[in-house]
Amino acid sequence: MSKEKKQAELIKEISGVNPLKCMKCGKCSATCPAYNEMDIKPHQFVSYVANEDIETLVQSKSLWKCLSCFACVERCPRDVKPGKLIDAARQIVVRQKGQNYLKADEIPELLDPELPQQLLVSAFRRYRR
């Protein structure tokens, strides 16, 4: 399997999304609050994964502009959930650096009661497998 294919497969696995279900309606982009900040738009994320061009995706600005508000996940009529794909691509970047920043088992020890709840939830969302 080529490196590109492997990465695309990984994204699909992490996100649990089948990009082929997309009917290219653009509702994700229509609804995205960070749309104008993005160079690659949410609906394009799906085709980048489908076309196995993960390299461009992880280099994009969009990767870090996505707010994970999940409006696209909520409204997607086809269960494609671009937000999850973006999340998965972010994980790939994180993993490429050679380590998982957080392992699920270590979390309880690292918990700080001062930590805001929202940060925790977002961390879980971002770093869980």
Next chain:
Amino acid sequence: MSIEAKEEFRPKIVAFCCNWCSYAGADLAGSSRLGYPADVKIIRVPCSCRVNPMFILRAFEKGADGVIMCGCHPGDCHYSTGNYYARRRMTLLFSMLDYIGVENGRTRVEWVSAAEGVKFSTTMNEFVEKIRSLGKNVRLEDLRCRK
């Protein structure tokens, strides 16, 4: 160690297929040349609801190693509701067989439509594989019936 070739285990498998969907699915598997082992022998019944638990137990008694029942998908029964009854009956029967210690994989229900030749063939291949891995049925066979 003996050099004699160990005889390959050839299971006896009975498949009850409803006339309208699964039997036609088996026909489609045939006309599409989708093979499955010859160990499977099909008995045509009008509907999966015609399959009496007694038939299944009898097959085992007479030495079958596996019994599979196929019917129309729930909701597609030619007789509208037959397979819903069959589903309950088989669920309870299989649970009982499991309860008395019969290996769970020896019985199976699969819904196969007339269009699912591929599914029929894969199901049968899988099932035969499963029965081969379980080996000969010794827990239900009536030894007096062995020839």
Next chain:
Amino acid sequence: MQEVINRAKELLADGTVARVLGWKAGDLPYNPEPAYFESVESLEDFVYNGFCGANLSKYMIEASKLEGKTMVCLKPCDTYSFNQLIKEHRVDRDKAYIVGVGCKGKLDIEKIRKQGVKGIESIKGAEITDEADNLTIQTLYGEKTCSYADAMLERCHVCKGKEHKIYDEIIGESKDTKDADRFTEVARIEAMSPEEKFAFFQKELSKCIRCNACRNVCPACSCRKCVFDSNKFDSAQKANVDSFEEKMFHIIRAFHVAGRCTDCGECSRVCPQGIPLHLFNRKFIKDINEFYGDFQAGEDTEARGPLTDFTFDDVEPGIVGERG
């Protein structure tokens, strides 16, 4: 007991009923047997005590064919069977005058024997009116006592409640004797490995002598002719052997009563070999409850039985394997 006898006499005397279906003393102090009483005088032999476990519902199938009404004594749990028989049109409600008799749990002589009590001459404390928590047993070897609860039938430990589900009148008080979960034993077996399960049932069922007592006493097994006695399935009964045949018989028997069995426990009570036959029926009941929602056969005379019913999204048979 006297109250029941008095009432029976009245009903016989005023012609409300033509006969009374109850129990009369057996040849031993602990084996009263079902009996018909057709005259006021014959009622002298009537007994009703802790050993009257027999469920009289099934006798009403034949009694329904007789001229006139029959007064039948039903314990709370027996009324479930009676309801089920009404649902299946096997008994005629109008031919029965149901006296709901009080019950505080029925006794199992085997349980007493298992406590090492032998040579029983008489037993005190088994009378229905007795408030005693203990049985006093006169034996050849002296007096023994044993707690009433310890001597109860298995089914009474999982009592369905003290309520009569159908009756014309109730005589005497009943007590809910439930102190255990009825599925504990089934769950214990379910948790075994296939090998252990097989060994367990092989051992139990190999005791079966195909005497058909379980079938004959069962109020749900009310077929005019059992499939195991007919040539319809080439399944007529054969001799007792250590093979699949007993399993086939007991599985099919349990399957035929699945959804109809009220869990009255008569099968286990009468099995001369002491096979815990109720474990088959309870397994079906447990599965039915888990898969299709709680169902108690005989709760009423209307509800559709789980095997003659379905929902579009019932579990698939594959659940059996998935459950592990």
Next chain:
Amino acid sequence: MQRIGVFVCHCGSNIAATVDVKKVAEMTLLEPGVVHAEDYQYMCSEAGQEKIIAAIKEKNLTGVVVCSCSPRMHETTFRKAAEKAGLNPYMVEIANIREHCSWIHKDMEEATEKAVILARAAIAKVNLNAPLKPGESRVTKRALIIGGGIAGIQTALDIADAGYEVDIVEKEPSIGGRMSQLDKTFPTLDCSACILTPKMVEASAHEKIHIHTYSEVEKVSGFVGDFTVDIRKKARYVDMDKCTGCGVCQEKCPSKKAASEFNRGLNTRSAIYTPFAQAIPNVPVIDTENCIKFKTGKCGVCSKVCQAGAIDYTQKDEIITEKYGAIVVATGFDTIKLDNYDEYAYNQSKDVITSLELERIMNAAGPTKGHLERLSDGKAPKEMVFVQCVGSRCSDDRGKPYCSKICCMYTAKHAMLIRDKYPDVNVTVFYIDVRTPGKNFDEFYRRAVEQYGVNYIKGQVGKVIPQPNGKLLVQGSDLLDNKQILKEADMVVLATAIEPNPGVRKIATMLTASIDTNNFLTEAHAKLRPVESPTAGIFLSGVCQGPKDIPETVAQAGAAAVKAIGLLAKDKLMTNPCTAQSDELLCNGCSTCANVCPYGAITYEERQVNDHGIRETRRLAVVNSALCQGCGACTVACPSGAMDLQGFSNRQILAEVDAICQ
């Protein structure tokens, strides 16, 4: 003992290439009852059949086993051949050694062994076969149409024109259905009412058509050719015979606050009402929930003003029972509820409407008398946005997975009509795909774009946000420009998905007609029998079978009519002889079998029996063999084994099991 002949077919090389047919014939001769065995090139050919006929005659065969292709292929052929030779056709069994053997196995030895076993099973079965005789049932020459929309009306007209009596049952107070709510129709833009009302009139005037409006099918029993149907005629509280349809009662009715169903709740109607002016029959009904007389006992204005004395508050629902030979389902559709689509603000703003609501707004008889205006403030809109695929093509559980098929075209129609009538209104359509397969359809859509300047944007709308200034902020995407669009609109029109009428599942259950997960009725064959239900005698007309537009609906309605006529033209039908039978000596009369019978074919009767000398009256199951379809559900439900299925008896199946497991 039977005298069985075995006939092994080579099927050219289809069977003979992998199965040693000679050996199969040879081996079967060893089976009990087999007195003759032969093989031949093509058993199904004229010459092959002759061989079977000759053998039956020469050897006095009482049973025949043909080892050949699937019984689904040639069972009938061989049965007919046997019949020619004077043998009961049901004494023939097929061993499927082609589809189930030669075609799927490669190894000759293995395949031959299996073929022998399959033949052995068939022989074991034939040994227990008994001659069966198909019954006959009569055909009632009358059809029932459930639903009085365009589909039902067209089917009724076609059947009636062929000379058969037809009853239409419509649950609303008038026939007409959805089409009567439409303003114009694509792609010709002719007025819907102008083409529908003549058909409605024609149906009501037709001497062979009987219309039951405000009525519902209550109960269906029977089977193809002989259905018995109970129809509930709901109380109208207006005497159909006396009412002149003058409309004074509606005018004077003091209770005028009920939401008008016909106008999709956009305005109100009186408690006594006809849904619309051209209603057929033009007889109002009293809606008791809103009628003051029914609520408080006081009022009675309608009764006082009715010169014909047609108002009758004491009317009761009436059940009529009628027999039919064929039933056509034409229950149509409704639009889905939008409660799960908060993002489109349908429940928040009056100016977000469905397309069907727009039809009413555009209609001269509608709530705004045909003026395009905002329902919130009555102002004329300047910017209109149409959103396509609302709830269609959704794989989540909020919407429907299918394409509703009609939305692309009616949206083009709406856009065009608005641009035509109000050139100053800007119309924007957000679409995912524009689907226009159909005669003159794409041309129609292109006209909307090219001639009328409708702005089509490829991309879905993500959100509609009502603004404090009363406008609607539409957030959508333009996928071709790769832009996110924010647009202020005055009105937003949602092309809402259509779904089968919610009542259809109940009807399908009554008819034992199969229905899919989307509540569309299933065809007997998706391609070759598209207007028939798998349940014999039930036909499908219109959207109840799948989304379709008016021309398609009318075409299918005609097709369903032809199929129904084909049935009604017959005097008798042959029934399947493989039906259940109860052994009276074993029957407990417990009703378990009747509980699982999908056809209501089992009834009970008290009957005197002689059980080995015991004479008694017993409650016994009786199978109506004309109703029984032979599924066998009862045979397994029966605990005593009294119930058995002819042609697939317990002993026959067990014999097959034994032969296979031997």
